[in-house]
Amino acid sequence: MKNSVISKTTKSILTVKNLCKKYDTFYLDNIGFELEEGTITGFIGRNGAGKSTTIKLILNIIKFDKGEVFYRGEKFCDKRIDIKRKIGYVGEHQNFYENIKIKNIYKFVKGVYKESWNDEKFKYYINSVFDIDLNKKMKELSKGMKTKFLIALALSHEPELLLLDEPTSGLDPLIREEVLEVLYDCAKKQNMTIFFSSHITEDIEKIAERIIYIDNGKILLDCKKKEIHVRYKKINIEQLDKEAFQELKSIGVINKDYILFDVQNVKKDILNKYKTEKIMLDEMLIYLRR
Ligand SMILES: Nc1ncnc2c1ncn2[C@@H]1O[C@H](COP(=O)(O)OP(=O)(O)OP(=O)(O)O)[C@@H](O)[C@H]1O
Numbered sequence: 393m394k395n396s397v398i399s400k401t402t403k404s405i406l407t408v409k410n411l412c413k414k415y416d417t418f419y420l421d422n423i424g425f426e427l428e429e430g431t432i433t434g435f436i437g438r439n440g441a442g443k444s445t446t447i448k449l450i451l452n453i454i455k456f457d458k459g460e461v462f463y464r465g466e467k468f469c470d471k472r473i474d475i476k477r478k479i480g481y482v483g484e485h486q487n488f489y490e491n492i493k494i495k496n497i498y499k500f501v502k503g504v505y506k507e508s509w510n511d512e513k514f515k516y517y518i519n520s521v522f523d524i525d526l527n528k529k530m531k532e533l534s535k536g537m538k539t540k541f542l543i544a545l546a547l548s549h550e551p552e553l554l555l556l557d558e559p560t561s562g563l564d565p566l567i568r569e570e571v572l573e574v575l576y577d578c579a580k581k582q583n584m585t586i587f588f589s590s591h592i593t594e595d596i597e598k599i600a601e602r603i604i605y606i607d608n609g610k611i612l613l614d615c616k617k618k619e620i621h622v623r624y625k626k627i628n629i630e631q632l633d634k635e636a637f638q639e640l641k642s643i644g645v646i647n648k649d650y651i652l653f654d655v656q657n658v659k660k661d662i663l664n665k666y667k668t669e670k671i672m673l674d675e676m677l678i679y680l681r682r
Contacts, residue, residue: 403429404465405553405585411449411459420445420609423459427553430583432575434596436677437606443589444484446606447557451481463553477508480551482542484558494533494541495526505549514548521574536567543571547578554578556588560595568592572599593673603673605680612680624676625668626650636662645682652679 404426411423420442427433437443448454450461452470461468463475489497502509518524522540524533533541539559546554559575560568576599578584590596596603603620605613615623627640628649637651639662644653652675655663671679 405429405463406450406587407460407462407465408446408450409460409462411446411461412457413445413449413454414457418442418445418609420449423449423606423609423611425604425611425614427585427587429552429585430579431602432579432586432588432600433602433604434600435587435589435604435606436591436593436596436673437589438591441606442609443606444557447481447483447555447587447589451476451479451555477505477549478552480546480549480554482539482546482554482556482559484561488530490531491529493527493529494524497530498526498545501545501549508549510548510550513550514544517544517547517574522570536563539563539571540567543574547574550582551584553585554587556586558590559588560590560592568595575599593677597673605677607681613676620673620676621670623655624652624671624679625655626652626671626675627666627668631666636666645679647675647678650675652676654679 406427408426409424411420413420418440423442423446425433435443435446445454449456449459450468452468463472463478466472466475468475498514502511502514518526518541522537522544524537524541524544528537530538543556543559546556554575556575560571563571572595575586575588579586579599588600597617600617602616603613604611626647629637629646629651630649632640632651639659640651640653643657644651646652650669652671655668
């Protein structure tokens with residue numbers, strides 16, 4: 393057990409170290425990060441970047457080739473049912489138990505969690521927040537309703553950590569807003585730690601305070617949102633003289649009327665001379681993919 397415990401001095405709830413997984417045409421390469429209690433982290437990446445694979449590896453749904461996962465400093469493996477009970481998860485694929493009435497799924501899940509189940513909270517989400525009819529069968533729910541029902545289930549056993557795989561994908565803007573608001577409240581009012589994957593930069597921009605960007609199995613960025621806006625900037629090309637344009641072009645990326653860049657790579661005199669503007673998350677991803 394000597395190697396299975398790491399320092400408990402930080403507020404870290406989850407530590408992921410060097411996760412690797414090889415498929416025929418894909419390699420998840422040394423994924424590592426730490427999540428702090430009560431924070432919301434957006435895990436962003438294009439289709440096929442490795443988001444679901446990472447989440448499933450953390451939860452032991454699939455086996456990694458290499459790596460370690462720690463929960464509050466203790467090694468997390470398949471046998472740690474006690475830790476699993478503290479984690480809520482909503483996966484990407486929701487086409488299961490199609491012919492079962494959702495009130496029976498609710499009763500089953502409530503029975504599994506017993507003492508940690510908060511029935512008042514479940515009823516509050518179902519009736520007052522999400523407005524779901526428990527008499528419907530799974531197959532009778534729209535994608536948005538399914539997502540809301542599954543999130544209500546995941547929240548009602550009061551997890552300390554919530555892992556969500558694309559919770560807002562395929563939902564209309566109003567439902568997306570509702571879901572994001574509920575998640576934000578859980579983190580800020582109940583100190584829940586939330587890690588959610590998405591390829592919708594807007595949603596991540598809205599509620600995540602930290603962003604981890606994965607591309608082709610590798611983490612290209614792990615940064616607080618505030619720091620992103622300080623570090624990555626853009627300048628309108630029209631303002632630039634020839635020399636400054638050449639300089640910025642060599643270290644940045646041209647996107648429409650702007651050059652996007654990392655201020656750390658730019659000479660001070662250019663930054664002093666020209667007006668820089670804040671970049672949005674989707675622009676930063678264009679820069680990182682250069
Ligand atoms: N069981 C598997 N066998 C072989 N390849 C797999 C398997 N599962 C996933 N992959 C591959 O691993 C890569 C990453 O898949 P993953 O589902 O993690 O991506 P993702 O970022 O979640 O994408 P999406 O946003 O489309 O859900 C893809 O190329 C996928 O085809």
